Amino acid sequence: MAETAQPVTMDTIVSLCRRRGFVFPSSEIYGGLGSTYDYGHYGVLLKNSIRSLWLRAMVQERDDIVALDSAIILNPRVWEASGHIAGFTDPLVDCRTCKLRFRADKLEDSNCGRKPSKRPGETPDCDLTEPRQFNLMFETHVGALQDESSGAYLRPETAQGIFINFKNVAQLARRKPPFGIAQVGKSFRNEITPGNFLFRVREFEQMEMEFFVPPADATQWFEYWLEQRLGWHRSLGLRDSNLRVREHDEAERSHYSTATSDIEYLYPIGWQELEGVANRGEFDLTQHTQHSGTKLEWIDPDGNRYTPHVIEPAVSIERIFVALLCDAYHEEVVGDRERVVLRLHPRVAPVKAAILPLIPRDEGMATRARALYEELRRYHVVEHDDSGQIGRRYRRQDEIGTPWAFTVDEQTLEDETVTVRDRDSLAQERLPIGGVREWLEDALERDWSSPSSD
Ligand code: GAP
Numbered sequence: 001m002a003e004t005a006q007p008v009t010m011d012t013i014v015s016l017c018r019r020r021g022f023v024f025p026s027s028e029i030y031g032g033l034g035s036t037y038d039y040g041h042y043g044v045l046l047k048n049s050i051r052s053l054w055l056r057a058m059v060q061e062r063d064d065i066v067a068l069d070s071a072i073i074l075n076p077r078v079w080e081a082s083g084h085i086a087g088f089t090d091p092l093v094d095c096r097t098c099k100l101r102f103r104a105d106k107l108e109d110s111n112c113g114r115k116p117s118k119r120p121g122e123t124p125d126c127d128l129t130e131p132r133q134f135n136l137m138f139e140t141h142v143g144a145l146q147d148e149s150s151g152a153y154l155r156p157e158t159a160q161g162i163f164i165n166f167k168n169v170a171q172l173a174r175r176k177p178p179f180g181i182a183q184v185g186k187s188f189r190n191e192i193t194p195g196n197f198l199f200r201v202r203e204f205e206q207m208e209m210e211f212f213v214p215p216a217d218a219t220q221w222f223e224y225w226l227e228q229r230l231g232w233h234r235s236l237g238l239r240d241s242n243l244r245v246r247e248h249d250e251a252e253r254s255h256y257s258t259a260t261s262d263i264e265y266l267y268p269i270g271w272q273e274l275e276g277v278a279n280r281g282e283f284d285l286t287q288h289t290q291h292s293g294t295k296l297e298w299i300d301p302d303g304n305r306y307t308p309h310v311i312e313p314a315v316s317i318e319r320i321f322v323a324l325l326c327d328a329y330h331e332e333v334v335g336d337r338e339r340v341v342l343r344l345h346p347r348v349a350p351v352k353a354a355i356l357p358l359i360p361r362d363e364g365m366a367t368r369a370r371a372l373y374e375e376l377r378r379y380h381v382v383e384h385d386d387s388g389q390i391g392r393r394y395r396r397q398d399e400i401g402t403p404w405a406f407t408v409d410e411q412t413l414e415d416e417t418v419t420v421r422d423r424d425s426l427a428q429e430r431l432p433i434g435g436v437r438e439w440l441e442d443a444l445e446r447d448w449s450s451p452s453s454d
Helices: 010-019 041-060 077-082 104-109 159-163 166-172 215-235 283-292 317-328 363-376 390-400 410-415 433-445
Strands: 023-025 037-039 065-067 089-094 101-103 132-135 139-141 151-153 179-188 203-213 243-247 259-267 270-281 309-316 329-334 337-342 353-357 382-384 404-408 417-422 428-432
Touching: 010 023, 010 317, 010 329, 037 041, 041 065, 041 179, 041 203, 041 215, 041 317, 077 159, 077 283, 089 104, 101 104, 159 179, 159 203, 159 283, 159 309, 166 179, 203 215, 203 317, 215 243, 215 259, 215 270, 215 309, 243 270, 259 317, 270 283, 270 317, 283 309, 309 317, 317 329, 337 390, 353 363, 353 390, 363 382, 363 404, 363 410, 363 433, 390 404, 404 433, 410 417, 417 433, 428 433
Parallel strands: 065 179, 353 382, 353 404
Antiparallel strands: 023 037, 089 101, 089 132, 139 151, 179 203, 203 309, 243 259, 259 270, 270 309, 329 337, 404 417, 417 428
């Protein structure tokens, strides 16, 4: 096997996603809608894997974190208290000549509308306005009236739904600090410079966890969560050389944060934030206490009252989705044929195994393959494929990252064994057909690391 040395580009990933139906531009028959995407079958399956592995690590395998699913449209006073109405803004400038709008703090990353090789403001024709603050929340109305009294927002983060439920959860789930509340759900931001495929979109699925701790322990828990989250990204199979931690300096930190570090991934567009881990202090619970009049505090068994501090790891499924595909994508030559292979961690892969009858018109092979498929699909997402040459079927599965293919062939009819082909090594071995399910369960539990060079 010879690997082709080209570094993967975002265009390559976009094209694979389109070709294999992972992701396509939304509202395409109407000309699309900027930076909005729809997910096809394999995209949905990959997102499901990411979401369920996050929930497994953050809720299922822990005693100190519970789940929540809060509403997307909240009482607008929530966003006053959180500071989003006043402060969730980007500074923008308009160019009166080309009519484009740019982030004032990102001019060096933008292209002039008339001369794309130049930055906005670099040509004598550019005529930029002074920066103005632009709020990123999408506005809507609740109920029949469309006046100021009915104004509301689509949530720009899931976190506030957690803070306003602190009291409910602490009482009803009988939890005491340190404990966490985890939530997965859609967030919406009217991003002005979206782009780079799914990296910055206007509608995305956040996975956030707010961990409430005694104030004196906040720094220690911040370090703990940073390490845990980095370890989790490694456990998805992302290569170490493509991950790093970057601490925010004071100027970069959000108004609520006393410490923030980004877990960054080396995307084709350079090192960028994959996940943020923030020490939000007591900011949120204090703000909601003041604005709502409901005390969001903890009273310990000795009667001491305190406002817990909050450590927050926050990430979107979209950023992980792109990182996984970039990390996994490989082109290589096998024999005299090129293959595209997604070396995804088997637990992440959209399809866990393919079941292939070597000669589909042979009734013995077809029946056995179908029966194996019926058995395995009860436990995992697996595919049955009986169309085309076997080599082509293997390559179709390689391209969507299916880790194993079970082939029913002539020998199966003699001794009830099948071949299992490994996506990464291409090694083949024979297994009793009756033992395939157990073999697959064991294989999915095994450690895996990318065979690609770091
Ligand atoms: N509650 C804190 C919060 O929302 P953030 O840094 O604005 O903090 C957290 O967002 C995470 O959400 C980011 O690390 C990133 O993974 C993801 N994210 C933010 N904006 C995004 C966008 N426009 N498109 C895709 N993912 C986004």
